[in-house]
Amino acid sequence: MKPKVAIFSLTGCEGCSLAILELEDRLLDILDAVEVVNFREGMTERTWDIDIGFVDGAVSTPQDETEVRHIREHCTTLVAIGACACLGGLNTLKNHQPEEDYRRYVYGDRAEWFPTITARPISSVVKVDYELPGCPMIKEEFLRFVTHALAGRTFTLPDHAVCVECKKRGNLCLYEKGEICLGPMTRAGCDAICPTYGSKCEACRGILNEDVLKAAGINLREQYNVELDDVLADLQLFGAYQAKALP
C-alpha cells in the first residue's frame, strides 16, 4: 500500500512546499510511490488519514499552534521541512523587537486583527519525528528522506559541518578572504551552496551542537577580534530561537 502523504504550511513563505513541486521529473516518481492526500499548494481534495505529514513554516500565531497540534494528531510521522519549521527561521526576527513596533509596521492600523506570538519551531509545540532544515529545504535531502522512508530505512541528518562539503567542492575558504562564515558551526547537507557562490554561510540549517559555539566563543575573540554576540546576531536571521537555547 502506498503511504499517504500530506503537506502543510504554517507561517512562512511556503517556499519549501513549492520546492517539492520543483522536483519536477523526480516528483512524478515520488507520486508513483506515495499517495498525496492533502496539499494546499497542489490539490483541492483533502483527507486526514495521513502516514507522513510534512510541515513548513514556523509557529508564529495562535492559529499555527492549534493547526500544528491538529496535524500532529492525524500524522503517524511528522516531518518539519525548512528553516522556519525546524528553527523558527526568518519569523524569529520579530522576536528581537517590541511587539507593538512590528505589529504596527506589518499590519498598520489593523494590527489588532492579527494576533501573534513569539515565533518558534514546530518542535517547541509538538513532537517532530524528522527535520529537513534549510532555507529553503534541500530538495535532494527531501528525496533522500522519501527514499529512506519507502525502504523502511532510518533517516539521519549529516552530523558534520558545512566545511566538509565546502572542502569537497574545492572552494576557497571565505575566512581566507577575511569573512566570518558560519560554515564551521552549521550542519551540512546543503552541499555548501552559499560559500560555493561566494556568500558566507548564515546557518539556515541550524547550529550543529553546543560545542561549536563554545569553540566559536574562543576563536572569534582571540583570532578574529569579533565577539560571539556579534556572530549570534548574525544567527538571528535563521537560528535565534536555537541560539538562545544553546549555552
Added chain:
Amino acid sequence: MLDRVISRDDLHALIDGLALQRRLIGPVVRKAPECRPPWRYFYQPVDRAEQLDLSFSYCVYSPKPFLFPPQETLFQFERVDGGFTARPQLADRPTALVGVHPCDLNAIQLLDHVFSAAPADRHYRARRDNTFIVGVDCARPCTDGVFCADLDSHEAHGGFDVMLYPLDGDAESAGTTPGRYGVVFGSRAGGEWVRYGRRGEVPTAADERTFDRYQRQKRTAFPHALKTPADELPQLLERSYDSLLWEATARRCYSCGSCNLVCPTCYCFDIKDQTTLGGDGGQRRRQWDGCQLRGFAQVAGGHNFRSRPAARLRHRIYRKAKWIRERTGLRGCVGCARCDRACTARINTVEIYNQLTEEV
C-alpha cells in the same frame, strides 16, 4: 644528475602533445566570480600548456582529488530475484597531472603505498595507473608557514614520471617564469615522453654545474620550523600522550574536519549506499571521511571510541608524525601546512610540536 634540459617552449610542446591523449590537469589561477583577490592557484583541467602556470606558489588543494576523489561509486547494484548483481566502476580515463610540487609527490607516494598494500584497492589503482605525473621543483618555500624542509619533503623522492627543475629565473629572482628546466626521468614512460617527443637536449657540463648551484641555493632557501627534528617526533609524541595541550588546543577545534579534507596524505573514507526511489538499484559509494569529525569512531549502537575533540586531535597528530611513519616508513605529513591554513580556529601543527617540545 639530469637526464635532459628543456626550454620552456619545448616543454609546452610536449605538454600539448600529452593533452592530445590525456585529460590535462595543472595549476591555474582561479579568477572565477566567486573569488576575489588574493588570487589562489587550484589544480584544474585545462586544454593547453599555456594555461598552466608552472611557477605557481602553491595550490589551495593538493592534486589528491584526481587520484582519490571526494566521492566515487565503487559498484552499481541491482536487486534481482531476491539476489543481487553488482558491476564495479573503475575509472580508467587517461590523465596527466602536470606541475606537482615535491610535497604533493611525497603525499602521492604514501597514497600509492596504502592503496596498493594487499588487498590492493582497485579503484585507486585504476586511476593511478592511468595517470602520468610531471613534477616541478620548488626553488624556494611557496609561502609562509610551510615546514616541508623539516620533513625532507621539499625534495621529490619519487612518485613522478618526469621531474622538472627550474634552472634559471626562479631561483634568483622571484616571480619570473623560468626559461629552461632540468629534467629527471622517474619512469620509463616519463623518459619516452621526452625522448620520443624529440624535445630537449642532453645536459652539458655547464648545465650540470647550473643544476648543482640550483641545489646548493635551494638548501639554504628553506627555513626549518620544528624544534624537534622530524625523526624524533615519534618519541616526542610517545612522551606526550597525556599532555594537557591536546585538551587545551581542542577547545578551539570545531571538529569541522577541514584539516583532514585539505590534507594530501589523509585517505580515510566512509562507504554508503544510494538507491533509486524504489530501492531496486543503486550504488555503493565511498566518500572522504575525517578523523576529526565527531562520528568517525562511533559504532552501531552508539559507542564512540573518540568522543572528545582532544582525543581526535591527538589521533590526527599521532597519525601524521608517528604512526604512519612507523607503519610505512613514509611521511604521514609532508609539511605543506594546508591543514594550518584551512583551520579557521588557527590550530597550528608546528606550534603543537614546538609546544610539546618545550613541555618535555
Added chain:
Amino acid sequence: MTVLEAASPPAHAGDSTYIPLAGMVRRVTKLTALEQLFEIRLPNGRPLGHSPGQFVQVSIMGVGECPISIASSPTRPDSFDLCVRRVGEVTGFIHRLRPGDTVGIRGPLGHGFDVDELHGRDVLIVAGGLGLAPARSVIQYILDERPRFGQFHLLYGAREPAELLFRDDLTRWRQSPDVNFHLTVDRADEQWRGHTGVVTTLFHRLPRLDPDNTMVAIIGPPIMFKFVVLEVLARRIPQKNVFCSLERRMKCGVGKCGHCQANNVYVCTEGPVFRYGQLKALREALE
C-alpha cells in the same frame, strides 16, 4: 597461518575490492530478543576458508555493510554461522532475512586466532555477552579437533538469563566430557538456578592452570577484558599466551578506511584478535 587456510581466494577478490559474494541464508534461529543466528552458504557451497576469530562484512544492498564475527568453526565448511545483534540499521535489515534470501558477504577478514599455536596446549576461553559468538568458532574448532588439545576450560557470563546465547550449545557443552564449562549471569531472575556473579567469579571453579602450557582467549566487552586479564595474569600465565578480540567500527575491512584504528593499529587487519602484549600498548583499546 593455519592448516585451514582456504584454497580459493577470499570473497572480495572481484574486480572491485568491495563487491561482496552472494551468500544464501539457510536457516534463521532466534537466540534472544536482540540476537538471531544466521546460517549462510556461499555459492556452490564453497568454504568461507576462515580461521576462528575472523569476521565478514555482511551487506544488504541499498542499506550498507557491517562487520559480524564468524560464529562457527572452519571444520564445518559447508556453511558458516553469523550471530547478529540488532543494534543499528544494517543489522535491523539483516534480522528481516529469511531462509532462501540472499545476503552480501565479503571476507573472511581480519586476523583470527592462530590455532596452530593452540595445538597441544591447555586452553581457557573466557567469553562475555555477545563475545560468545566469535568464541564459538574456537570452541567448535577445539571440540571437532579434540585430540589435538590438552585440557579445555570455558567460562561464559551474560548479564541476565534472557541474554544467554546458544542455549542448545550450552546444554551440550555442560554435558560434554570434552570441555570443563561454567556459566554465570550478572543478575539472576526467579527461575535461575545457576551461578550468579560477574564472569571472574567463575575462576575459583577452575582447576589449577599450568602457566607454561595454558593459552587463554578473552572475548567480550572491554570492561570485562580488564578484570579477566588480572585473574589470568595472577595465575602466572605469560602475557604472550593471552589473546583478546576487540570491537571497533570497521568499514572497509581491508586496512585502509581508518575507522577501526586504535592508536597505531588497524583492528580490521591486525585484529580483531590480539595478543595481550600487543594490546596493552594500545591505550585506546583499553579505555
